[in-house]
Amino acid sequence: MVQILHFLNNELRRLTIKELAHELQQPTGILWIDLEDPQEAEEETILVSLLDLHPLAIEDCQRGREEEGHLPKVEDFADYLFVIFNPIERVAFNGGDPGERTAAIRTSQLSGFLSRTLLVTHHYKPLAAVASALQLCGKNPKTLGRGPDFLFHLIIDQIVDGYTPILDGLDADIDRMEDQVFEQPSQHTMFGILQLKKDIMTVRRIASYQREMLNRLARGEFAPLITKDETLYYRNVYDHLVRMTDLADSYRDVVTGLLDAYLSVTSNNLNKVMKVLTIISTIFLPLSVITGFFGMNFRYLPLAEWEEGVLITSLLMLCVAVGMLWFFRQKKWM
């Protein structure tokens, strides 16, 4: 779906592709072209024929069809900037094991072309950030009037704001895993922790690539296309991303600690089992020898003819058992 917004003299119009072609012959005002899951013909017409963008940049846009999309980058083509940004989503699974996580991180791709009077946004998946910016422009046309750089900042700011619930979700997952580790650790817990670490590393990587990119956008490196006044807003997005990577870093540390804790809990459980085994063996093996002793077929067996023989033997066995238990309690094994 292609939406074309044109802002001129405080008025906002929606153009068709034909009107766009006409408008581009003598460009006036500010244009925003949003391509959401465009057909190849639409890409061909708008990006190649009408706007004459660089084939390498268009090729990079189309990498967005692939599962993970292109990594974040910014490229300066003199007349326009080409920027790739990666929104992150949390996709829920259906019907997994109860112990496993039920959501995973998926990245997609938003490509943007920024000239001084034109913004092109290109993405295959619908993005809430773009939808809300479109809505804002509808309500207040002057938003578009502040230029493509401000508009683009609005979109990526919302994308980055969208990372917060995802990080909160990861935090909640960590808490859940922590409980599992200390309450009923199983093989699934281990698997879940590794999965969680993978997701955290994905978020960390995406956020740190984008942080580096935003750093370049914010320090005025692309001065004529991103005006000095707007760099402050980009710096603001940069700050958010610094916070994100910092959080992801600390999450990673916690998850690494969780793995250690899991292994420790497991080996602790082994220890407990071994102690029980040792106690049982240590109590019943001597008793077994005692009963065996009096089960020997000797003609002259001590106590055998006495009436109190069984009683004495039973008391002996009781003493041994109680002595052993006392010994283990001394050693703090029980």
Next chain:
Amino acid sequence: MVQILHFLNNELRRLTIKELAHELQQPTGILWIDLEDPQEAEEETILVSLLDLHPLAIEDCQRGREEEGHLPKVEDFADYLFVIFNPIERVAFNGGDPGERTAAIRTSQLSGFLSRTLLVTHHYKPLAAVASALQLCGKNPKTLGRGPDFLFHLIIDQIVDGYTPILDGLDADIDRMEDQVFEQPSQHTMFGILQLKKDIMTVRRIASYQREMLNRLARGEFAPLITKDETLYYRNVYDHLVRMTDLADSYRDVVTGLLDAYLSVTSNNLNKVMKVLTIISTIFLPLSVITGFFGMNFRYLPLAEWEEGVLITSLLMLCVAVGMLWFFRQKKWM
């Protein structure tokens, strides 16, 4: 609560917001405005209407309401500097397990605006450092006369001094954990160590972010707002923070070693239990076979008819047991 201090001709006056509005029309002397847990209306009046500070900076200030606050940063808005600093507190818990730690690290946020004649400090939690600076100005008005940069240095210097008891507390916790590991390690010990590591990493992160920031403040990057003479004082705070991160680094190493020690102690305990089990089994299983041997229902069983049969068998069993014990002592298993 809003406090406004005005210094002119060696005299210190406390202004109301109305007087501040009047004063700002023709600014003279030096102003310090402290907003402690301000209401939104006060923020609106002072920061927006009267001082006309940048909306992004004000938004960052208000991030201080969130649990952990904004990360430390410094931003140059030409007329003024915007600085965020993170005081750290040690918050005590009530009624935890005896083996667990009873305190945790919490960060808050102090935002500051520094122009040549004006200092605005903004924080939601009461801060000892700010209170003591206010007191100092009351006693000696000339403190304020040395300018906002000196005053702000006073505040952050006290905040950083406040890190020392926290680091000492962490050090004491490490010692306590060390004792636990080598005396009576339990699952709680492991949990406590991981918790401690998390706290150390938090302090380390906060201190190193602020170290980088102080480095920028100290090397004269913001020359007109922080005068050359004052940079020495900022360098002094920087040195403190270098020491803090260095300490936190070495604490982290120690705690990592503690985790290794915990695992080693645990596996050592397993080893001891296994040795006892082995010794018990190894002594009583052969004895059991001996008693079983003489318990067989053969008509012609050796020793069975002898009067000394039991004695000989008992001696044999004793020999086997003693021999085994001697063997284990040889092997240093006992």
Next chain:
Amino acid sequence: MVQILHFLNNELRRLTIKELAHELQQPTGILWIDLEDPQEAEEETILVSLLDLHPLAIEDCQRGREEEGHLPKVEDFADYLFVIFNPIERVAFNGGDPGERTAAIRTSQLSGFLSRTLLVTHHYKPLAAVASALQLCGKNPKTLGRGPDFLFHLIIDQIVDGYTPILDGLDADIDRMEDQVFEQPSQHTMFGILQLKKDIMTVRRIASYQREMLNRLARGEFAPLITKDETLYYRNVYDHLVRMTDLADSYRDVVTGLLDAYLSVTSNNLNKVMKVLTIISTIFLPLSVITGFFGMNFRYLPLAEWEEGVLITSLLMLCVAVGMLWFFRQKKWM
């Protein structure tokens, strides 16, 4: 095998070495000389006698005979650039253990000399990327007309594209290993994971060396030899390599996690075995003592003369066994 392509006035001719010698006396148009597994005499004639290339560069070319070849590098000899690139292949093994991997990573070497009108490519193994570029030049001579820098970009772009199936193969291997770890981990699994990690590290190293090299080629450092317009294409290859190293990084993290998982699964299995042992011992040792008790040869043994003695004893043994099982189920050991 030596192939010499000469492009002049939109026409492509294949030259013999003799014709090349003639052509080089008064160079016109653009030349591409490809040496595939050349004999030493051919190397001598073309690289030394005719083109007079630097002996150190030629020596580096000939390092390609060695198993792993020279590491990627670019060297500026004023008149020409000397570039080494490392194609990667996945070589299949025959008849390994079923649990082991059946393919390994092998690197080879492509050396290139780029002047403004001449491209020399030199390699000992046949390369698909070179073959396809030769074919392209055959179909469309103007490809050669765009200059040696464009042509060389074509070749390395295809080499880098060739990394994708290799990384996909490694990804598939990781999935297979993951299944093995969680289903039937054996010593071979451990060996396979270590082997896989080695391969991932190899790809990562090669890709990151080449990334650094491409970065230098792309930022216009060798301006007259690689024209400004072409740097965009080199930047494109650079982006691919950034993606590769990033993928290899995340693969490495996953494989490291797999090693942890393997160790955890192994120790988990130990735990399960220990629990079974403990349960069996704990149930049958007491039963053994009970039977031993009534096997003692005392004249006055309780129950011994009763008709229901065996029944009562059997019920007692059943109670003990069931009680134990109930206890273990309580402890969640079963």
Next chain:
Amino acid sequence: MVQILHFLNNELRRLTIKELAHELQQPTGILWIDLEDPQEAEEETILVSLLDLHPLAIEDCQRGREEEGHLPKVEDFADYLFVIFNPIERVAFNGGDPGERTAAIRTSQLSGFLSRTLLVTHHYKPLAAVASALQLCGKNPKTLGRGPDFLFHLIIDQIVDGYTPILDGLDADIDRMEDQVFEQPSQHTMFGILQLKKDIMTVRRIASYQREMLNRLARGEFAPLITKDETLYYRNVYDHLVRMTDLADSYRDVVTGLLDAYLSVTSNNLNKVMKVLTIISTIFLPLSVITGFFGMNFRYLPLAEWEEGVLITSLLMLCVAVGMLWFFRQKKWM
């Protein structure tokens, strides 16, 4: 104790504080003031009143009273350099466990002020390096004549030379720990290794901070105060420190390896114990069943009435035992 040396016209005089005050009114020649564990009044008089040094620097000096002192640093106060250096000592313990280490690393602080004609050294603990430099000046007054920068180099060179025996001591400790790990590892070994690692990290940290500082002193950054000719000597000290950190790095690697070795030796011992347990159980449990079999109270028990019954059964038991032993030897478990 305060010592003041004054060098003028090839003559060395020792001054009292009063004479110093007089001399400083019209400074001639070269002065070296050494404050060893000075009283606060002496610090006040000399550093503040007479020399008028910066209060922040004096405060840093006085941090030397604290246990670990200030971290190494160099600060340029235009007229003079302020340098902090950290001597390291090896302090012996009394009466520890035999397995534990009997020495630990302690750092102290040497502060120095260098102007073109004045050297002030300030330390709370007596330092061999300072004492020997004082002695050298006594013997050969011209040493002082070469200027404060040469003199200060002499002192820190000796301090750094003093690190060598400490590193040798750590090396010897490593060897001792290595022997313990492979001969009779105990809990104390683990504790000792962790302690050793801590000491190595301390030396490494101190050395690397000082290396960075020396690097700045050696590259002529403080040109008028440290003359070009003298930088060579500082570079020499820098080289020593590079060697120290390099050694400390390799020690750290070795100690990390020792920890792994300790854990491996421990788990190896567990393995050995388990094997003995398994062998004993595996031999005697079947024998126990055989004796039990012939202990059953059946009327018609095979062999029971035969005279050779016991012999046959004994031979059977021997066969089982020997067969088991042979099986274990096959499996290389013995």
Next chain:
Amino acid sequence: MVQILHFLNNELRRLTIKELAHELQQPTGILWIDLEDPQEAEEETILVSLLDLHPLAIEDCQRGREEEGHLPKVEDFADYLFVIFNPIERVAFNGGDPGERTAAIRTSQLSGFLSRTLLVTHHYKPLAAVASALQLCGKNPKTLGRGPDFLFHLIIDQIVDGYTPILDGLDADIDRMEDQVFEQPSQHTMFGILQLKKDIMTVRRIASYQREMLNRLARGEFAPLITKDETLYYRNVYDHLVRMTDLADSYRDVVTGLLDAYLSVTSNNLNKVMKVLTIISTIFLPLSVITGFFGMNFRYLPLAEWEEGVLITSLLMLCVAVGMLWFFRQKKWM
């Protein structure tokens, strides 16, 4: 032993120390002075009296007597360069344990002074690289004529070439250790792997220090002493060292993996032993209870009077044993 080569007018002469003294009064041509294990008097005469080299550099030369020598470095003394290089040797041991490694890495020191017309090489151990360069000069005097920088490059190039067999040796050791780990791991294997890792780290460290040094030599930083044309040759040596460090890096990764593998193999072996123990216990403990049951001295014991009693009981025992084995095979424990 001191050898002095003098090259003038395409002729090579060997000078005595006396002739050298004469020659140095009016230096003509090119001189190479090689000091192999010189006596102190020779060092004094040549380095101090005749050549007047800096005392700090001479001191660094003499550090070569120490076990490991000085770390690589290059220092610019305006008139000459002072360079330290570290040849590596593989020293074989006699009569170690069969499982242990029989060789270790030893570093020595080559010091060189390069002026425009003079090369001094100084080393305490005989070096193949120096010997071969001396031989080459003997055969072809013009080698010396290309200047001290070319000559010195020849020597260090050969030293670096000498690293290759050492790295190959380490590679072979790794393979041998790998076999040991997977075939018959013992305590010696662990020790051998740690030893191997230490050697790899030594080579890595030496190579990377020298790589940094060569990088400085190669990028024309010492332009008048190392001519532009020769830097290419130094870059060539640099490339070799990059390859070395890269190899050492990957060796280190492999050895780290080997340690993991060793631990995994050890714990795997423990698992196997535990399974055997569990199987044996689980089969024979129930059998023991069965025999005990029929060994009880009750008057009315079921089956006891039957003729087929033993047969039925034996069949029952067989069923239990076979059932257990079938159960374990189901569980894949056998």
